[in-house]
Amino acid sequence: MITFILLIVIYLAFISLGLPDALLGVSWPLIRADWALNLDAVGIISIVATFGTISSSLLSGKLIRHFGEGRITFFSGLLTGIALLGYAYAPSYLWLIVLALPLGFGAGSVDTALNHYVSLHFKAHHMNWLHSFWGIGATAGPIIMSNILLRTHSWRSGYTTIAMIQLSLTTVIFLSLPLWKRQASINAQATENDISDEEDMRPQVTGFKIIRVRGVPYALLVFIFYCAAEYAMGLWGSSYLVQVRGITFEVAANWVALYYGGITLGRILSGFISFKLNNKQLILSGICMALFGSILLLLNFNNFTVMLSFALIGLGFAPIFPSMIHETPRRFGKHLSQSIIGFQMASAYIGVALLPPLLGVVIRQTQMIAFPFFVVLCIAILLYLTTTLNRIRQS
Template sequence: MATLFLIIIYLSFISLGLPDSLLGAAWPVIQADFGAPFGVAGVLSIIIAAGTIVSSLASGAVLKRLGTGQVTLISCFMTAAALLGFYFAPSIIWLMVLALPLGLGAGSVDAALNNYVATHYKAHHMSWLHCFWGVGATLGPIIMSGFIREHDLWRDGYLTVAVIQFALVVVLFITLPLWKRMEKVQSHAVKEGQGPQDKLYDAGSTEQPMRMKGVKITLMTFLFYCGAEATVGLWGSSFLVNAKDLSAAVAAQWVSMYYGGITVGRFITGFVTLKVSNRVLIRSGLLIALAGALLLILPLPTFYSLIGFMLIGFGFAPIYPCMLHATPERFGKEQTQKLMGYQMAVAYTGTTLLPPLLGWIAAQTTITILPFFVAIYIAVMLFGSERVNRIMKLRSLRSETASTNHSINA
């Protein structure tokens, strides 16, 4: 039963990744079909991100009321319905309307499953969970390209992904009692002290999450991580074409190696977490990604740029899942539902704001600034991560001292 349950969770995260890359793959055809301005794709992306941020912020209260199983079911139904709406949409205005429930559904399921896995499973499951997101994000453009390659049938691409999403909705509906049963079993295990987390915070703490020391720095790290990941993905090809004189086709292939580095890296990280702590993996990943950015900055032969992109992707691989999984350990299980929603909201804010910021600055200057900005983002993340580690260490020492004093007085 436990294995079946994990398969359902992983499938749900594949479904989260599937729609994420569809718009970019289909936009050249959608734009021509509707005669829309090129920049409308950015508007659609912002609407999706806005819905995601709103649902992420509300996820703590919604999860407490409905539970992970129902939230995942409702969210997947919303995304499936929105994707089906894209198939029927008669105009760009309708795509804008449908982009909102698409974002709302994505944010809810993202926060719900991240919270559930961080609370009830070991770190390697979080890494593999996000590896499956990469599988979905990779399959989306493959499915779409199959329909638009010859006949520009972008609607059929959306219909196919919608059917896959609806199939998952059926699976989630049938297995809803399993979610409830597993939640009861695993909640009981955590109460009995058998859960996967060693908490530095008292599980019964009622302190406001934003007042807890280290939370704001952690949120800043999430913002810069997701902003950096999206920035490299969006502007990597442009950097290679304009700064390294590669063809667009070769540049696209090289950037795909960046995503490959993230996906493969997260698969490998799942095994490494069995022996290495989240803290060490986050630090190592940031240093590897920084080395990749430096390879792009230095005046080296063009081939080193490919190595640089691969290193950035491989370095980024453990950071996001390990930071998410560390949430209960850092701030206590009782605060994880709210904090997971806050982290998702800030992460999507970084994804929404930082890539356009670099694009605007590059338009005024040159795209060669890309690796410099990425290196700065990574340095900020490294500073924030190490600062939180120091806070956690001091808190642990105070807790041990208080426990020792209590034993002596007793």
Template structure:
């Protein structure tokens, strides 16, 4: 049962990735249809991100009230309806209205599924889960490209992705009883587990607020700088290569593809490595690899070496995010993990939304040549936060990637 169930979760994460890269691939054609300025896509993206941040912060309360299965189903239904709305909207104003359910749905399902897998499955599933997000994020631009290259009908592209989402909604609806059954099979084991130090009676029986648990703020800082670094290089990497390394636009686009390929492939490989190494070891190794790739990007070498640096940074970043997520219930306890996971998702989206524009502002005032230094500082800050966080916990724990008593597979 556990094997079939994790496949359903993988499918749900494909649905989470489908909308993420759709707007960017369709906007050049959408812009012409609406007569909108180029920068309008940025405002649409920020509107989606705002809804995602709000729903991530509220996910702890929502999941506790309705359960992971129902929240996942409702969230996927919201995103499917939003994508359908995108295909039908007559004006930009309606696009902004559709971003509300799209953002709210994405944040809730992201936090809910990440916490569910972190609490109930071993670390390799978390890496592969985010690899499947990459499948969805890769599939939707391919579908959109087919329609745009044919008759320029971006609306048909959105309609097709919405149809795929509705199929996934149907699968989730049919499997809804399975979520409750799996949850019941583990709830007694979770109740019998001893409370962690942070979950126990630390202040004479007074409840501990999630943000007051030691190390949580450092963990949030690590997510902020990780997502800022990942999104910044993905957004501005091509501009850096063209303007600083004299690469052709085609080569710059290939380098960006190598960067995202490094992240996707790296997460697939990391899933196997988790059988031998702990989450913390993978996080540290990934940070060192990303730092090495960024340092290579700083050197006055040819664009060919820069492409290799992009791939190296992607491979380094690959295991960090899923490993940090999987550590959440292990570090802070299952009692507060859903709320903390929501905070982490909110901070992650904040980093990916606002840190890349900060680099854009600095680059317009100085030069895009500061990109490697900016990424280097972000990765170093993430590593500092992560190592400080590790100092809060026992050094005797050498294998933190999911205990047998809390794992279903």
């Protein structure tokens, strides 16, 4: 019973993790209009937020050992809620940059901690369903923002509402803290991960030496290019729809929500499909679907096909991240999984920090023409990296 309740709390924690992710991209067309900013000014905010996330992700091992997963999860939600509230009352663009640091820092440790926790103690369907709850948060964010924009035309009201929801979820996590201690004593009986106990006797590889393990560089590059494509869709999708397709801010926000909705629905379905397909099959199937959707986006036939492309890319992306994380202990061994997952999370945030903002600089010169080409290129590279990794780490 404790395990079931704690799993529900972890699901709620991933809703809170997803809530802020798409807000900046959806609200940016109005923010830049209010303050007369360049289109690519959002890249600085993204870089600062991701720097905070990378920092906390790399520190996650020490933080988790010192505070435990429960308190780290609570602190993350609290820090994120306060930062979002700060966005609602930010007097200038500079404050958005400053607040991006705690907003990013709040996501890093909890993301690594919960992903590793579930990859070891639960089966693949739970990992996919866990990430579907991130998708619920990431889908709800743009929907809430778009509805508030329709009523008030104020992005500040949207951030205030999201901050209140975030702090409410954080309160639930706070009330669950005693469960985390009780669960720690029964994890050995509660886990089913199909990993041999002999792996615990293998020598540990720590620090940056982990990159020398055969196949690890490819595993890290997968996260860089996957997260670059996923984040670019959320960050630039709304601006692309407004500028290229001539869609209103409110409708564009709903189409971005459709993209995140595709991720959410896809992860729910992937949880069931994982009973029939293994992680590697789910990953390759998802990449192929996302590649087809991105080609539709590039062809830009009409509004319907563009809308369909957002949904297909979301559906295709759905199983990639959770299945890659869940496959890590099986692909590289339990004795290396915590270190590798920490580096995978850091790589994910590096992909977010470097490539989408760089795309913003290119977009400033090309008027959004580069956006669909970028998405297609990232997914094509992702397909190559994944097939190469599977060949290297055949099991």
